[in-house]
Amino acid sequence: MGAPGSGKGTQSQRLVERFGIPQISTGDLLRSAVTRGTEYGRRAKAAMDSGQLVADEIVLGIIRERLAERDAQRGFILDGFPRNLAQAQALRTMLTGIGAPLDAVILFEVDYAEIIKRISGRRSCPQCGRVFNLAEAAGAAPRCDHCAEHPPLVQRRDDEESTVRRRLEVYERETRPLAQHYAAQGLLRTIDADAPVEEVTARLLATLSSVPDTAA
Ligand code: AP5
Numbered sequence: 566m567g568a569p570g571s572g573k574g575t576q577s578q579r580l581v582e583r584f585g586i587p588q589i590s591t592g593d594l595l596r597s598a599v600t601r602g603t604e605y606g607r608r609a610k611a612a613m614d615s616g617q618l619v620a621d622e623i624v625l626g627i628i629r630e631r632l633a634e635r636d637a638q639r640g641f642i643l644d645g646f647p648r649n650l651a652q653a654q655a656l657r658t659m660l661t662g663i664g665a666p667l668d669a670v671i672l673f674e675v676d677y678a679e680i681i682k683r684i685s686g687r688r689s690c691p692q693c694g695r696v697f698n699l700a701e702a703a704g705a706a707p708r709c710d711h712c713a714e715h716p717p718l719v720q721r722r723d724d725e726e727s728t729v730r731r732r733l734e735v736y737e738r739e740t741r742p743l744a745q746h747y748a749a750q751g752l753l754r755t756i757d758a759d760a761p762v763e764e765v766t767a768r769l770l771a772t773l774s775s776v777p778d779t780a781a
Contacts, residue, residue: 566743567673569732570684572758572765574696576673577644579766580773587636590644593694594627595619596721616723616731618739621651629659640665649739653746669776670747671769673758677733684729688718 567573577588595613598606605627609619618624628646631637647653660666675683686699690709697707697718708715723732747753754772758765 566670566740566747567758568675568677568680568736569729570680570687571673571675572683572762573644573673575762576758576765576769577642578695580642580769583770584640586640586642588642588644589628589631589637589646591619591624591627591646591648592644594631595624598627614722614728616728616735618648618735621649621655624648624652625655628656632659632663647743650743650746653743667752668778669754669773670743670752671772672744672753672755673765674755675759679759680733681726681729684724685726687724688720690716691719692716 574588574590574592577590580586581588595606595609599610599613600606605623609623612619624646632641643656647656656667683698687696688699688707689696690712692712692714693709695709695711697709699707707718709718723729744753744755754776756765756768756772758768760768
């Protein structure tokens, strides 16, 4: 959990590299559905472009399909899901059904001025989806250094400033209250994510090392 631009995607990618379990980002899955022009994508596009939440029914359908894939059977990192109480309740039912309860819910806290700065500089690779920032990329037309063809990085449609402000409002109204929900279950771990990427990773790993392993 965390506001737009708080570093959920960046840190999830690091956990993928470290633990070899998939990152399941509803934002990435929805963007891919929009690009491919699927039924879910067509229905999600308007809400995404205006910074609103996509209907629960669509998001839950996408998550249900993704959790059934083979690579998710050894565990997974949910990034940007759930985002409201209805999604949290549906997730609980799904995870109970597959015998895989949540180990922990991580909340990234970042000052909003820093968030606006990060999002305005965010660029991503259209091929592998890896996230970068202009603050760290050299050159006028930054390219992906992970893909063989080094495609030029692109800016997300919903990263325009007025849309970002709407996303922050939606986060405060719909998603932040979930922190209380998970704190009451003893699952919430809050991390001060207003620090350089490496430092946040170190804090995240330290936090995760104190989480009991439900698979053990
Ligand atoms: P989604 O794609 O999930 O967007 P988001 O939650 O708004 O989060 P972001 O991807 O913007 O930020 P992030 O926290 O991953 O930060 P990042 O690591 O990229 O959702 C998009 C839309 O899809 C939603 O608005 C909604 O319409 C829909 N949607 C998605 N899930 C949904 C759901 N469950 N229900 C309903 N609708 C849903 O970092 C940001 C930038 O900062 C990058 O450039 C990065 O390089 C840089 N950065 C990262 N960490 C640091 C650091 N420590 N220091 C400096 N820079 C940093």
